[in-house]
Amino acid sequence: MSNSFHFGDSVTQHGDHNIGIVKNQGPLDPQAALRELTAAVRLLRDQVPAEDREVLDESLEEIGDGSTASPPALRRALRNISGVASLVRAGAPVVASVRRIMESFDS
Template structure:
């Protein structure tokens, strides 16, 4: 017999998270850029400009120094954290990229 057997109690259950294996840095980067652009419509104009600038740094990739890349990630994660639950996927995407790219 194959498949998952799941028992859940309480409120707020969202299901099973699968495929949590290692993510390539390129895939994590693309996921983060997509998530940041989706968040763009949920934040004030000043934050949109910061997101745009940070996404430009991410897209430049290896041509940027490590400190500038970390600064862009911090800016994106900070904005995402400030907007609450709607920003949670962006914070998760930042963490995935940091882990995949060895930026800790």
Template sequence: MTGNEGYRVGQIGDNVNVYGGTGNIGQIKNTYNGPQDPQAVYREMIGLIQVLRGQVSAADREVIDESLETVHEGDAAPPGAVRRALGAIAGVAAVVGEVGLPVVEAVRRFLALLGG
């Protein structure tokens, strides 16, 4: 082998290839390998939900708002209510497509920390 064949000289950071589509924005990285602080994961999830809320229809915003009320109740909510509310939010996020993927992943991480 001569020269720098097979090596990317000067490459720093990630190499991302986009093979199609339109409106490609950002990159999702899943680097949640170790134990997580539930409060930090909760705050991140709520922040992502708020961002999504501004990008969906009025009907979907209503579902998110009603569900967030239940999520904010935490332990004071009836048994299973928070999980159902997070499921409703994740459902909206999944239906709207790529823009909702960070919310779906954040809900999964949070539920995993809660044990379910």
């Protein structure tokens, strides 16, 4: 496995099962970002309790394809997904995906 670091990167790694550094290398395609998020949430789904799966499912349903959700509803759904993902070690890719989408709102 190869790691590439850039000047200014600071990385602290603790514990087992680390997945590496996730970086956004270009402009964010909203549809691609939502597909990435949906795929990551589906992988995470089997690793959380039933009540958290329900939150993930409802949030993905609310997001849909991203075109029909109002900005406040989209933000709420992303916060809910990020909240569940942050509780489990395997949730790091989901949290990173949510951050990229949320950052695109500010761009």
